[in-house]
Amino acid sequence: MTKHSVFDKHIDQYEKWFDDNNYVFQSELKAIQQLLPSEGKGVEIGVGSGIFAQPLGIIEGCDPSDAMREKAIERGIKALHGTAENLPYPTGSFDFALMVTTICFVNDAHKSISEVYRILKDKGKFIIAFVDKNSPVGKQYLKHKNESVFYKEATFYSTLDIYDLLWESDFKILKIVQTIFGELNAVEQIQHPVYSHGQGSFVVIKAEKQ
Numbered sequence: 001m002t003k004h005s006v007f008d009k010h011i012d013q014y015e016k017w018f019d020d021n022n023y024v025f026q027s028e029l030k031a032i033q034q035l036l037p038s039e040g041k042g043v044e045i046g047v048g049s050g051i052f053a054q055p056l057g058i059i060e061g062c063d064p065s066d067a068m069r070e071k072a073i074e075r076g077i078k079a080l081h082g083t084a085e086n087l088p089y090p091t092g093s094f095d096f097a098l099m100v101t102t103i104c105f106v107n108d109a110h111k112s113i114s115e116v117y118r119i120l121k122d123k124g125k126f127i128i129a130f131v132d133k134n135s136p137v138g139k140q141y142l143k144h145k146n147e148s149v150f151y152k153e154a155t156f157y158s159t160l161d162i163y164d165l166l167w168e169s170d171f172k173i174l175k176i177v178q179t180i181f182g183e184l185n186a187v188e189q190i191q192h193p194v195y196s197h198g199q200g201s202f203v204v205i206k207a208e209k210q
Contacts, residue, residue: 008067008068011049027191028202030191030193033056036127041095041096042095043061043096046102047077047079048068048071049075050076059076061079062083066081085111092120093121094124095120095124096127097126100129104131116169117209126209127205128205129205132159133161134158135199138201140183141156159176176197176206179202180202
């Protein structure tokens with residue numbers, strides 16, 4: 001079974017998670033918005049159902065899941081079929097690219113980040129958001145990984161792991177913010193992102209193509 005097939009089968013459960021954890025979702029959006037460029041042509045890699053792209057104003061994306069892409073199209077996203085390792089875009093197409101909790105589902109993380117580098121224009125920005133495996137939420141996900149429909153096949157990374165992947169692909173790291181402090185079920189209001197990492201479970205890094 002491919003990693004993306006679980007999203008084809010459980011899209012309703014995926015969408016429901018964001019409804020049930022709205023403060024977490026809004027906190028994550030706020031952190032991404034802090035680092036997302038306000039201008040330029042952008043794309044989301046692993047756009048899924050468009051649940052992040054739509055409120056962030058991103059109108060292009062790609063995803064290997066047919067069911068997810070259909071939902072994204074309903075949300076007004078131009079969603080193409082494609083994997084992170086083989087992006088369906090010409091070289092130097094975008095001013096910025098976003099990847100939200102997608103890196104843990106790719107088959108080849110290094111190839112995926114190299115592909116993002118390829119499709120960006122010179123000095124293009126890459127915003128990558130993920131759950132740090134060493135954080136409170138990351139540790140819970142790892143502990144219960146085999147019980148999760150979505151994370152059973154996932155590979156989690158630490159912030160330093162992502163740093164290394166970015167450096168290996170010649171990205172320059174510009175800024176980093178974190179949010180989701182404490183356990184998920186303890187998030188009872190929208191949390192404000194804080195610079196650096198090591199406390200929040202949801203980390204967002206902004207890097208630049210050199």
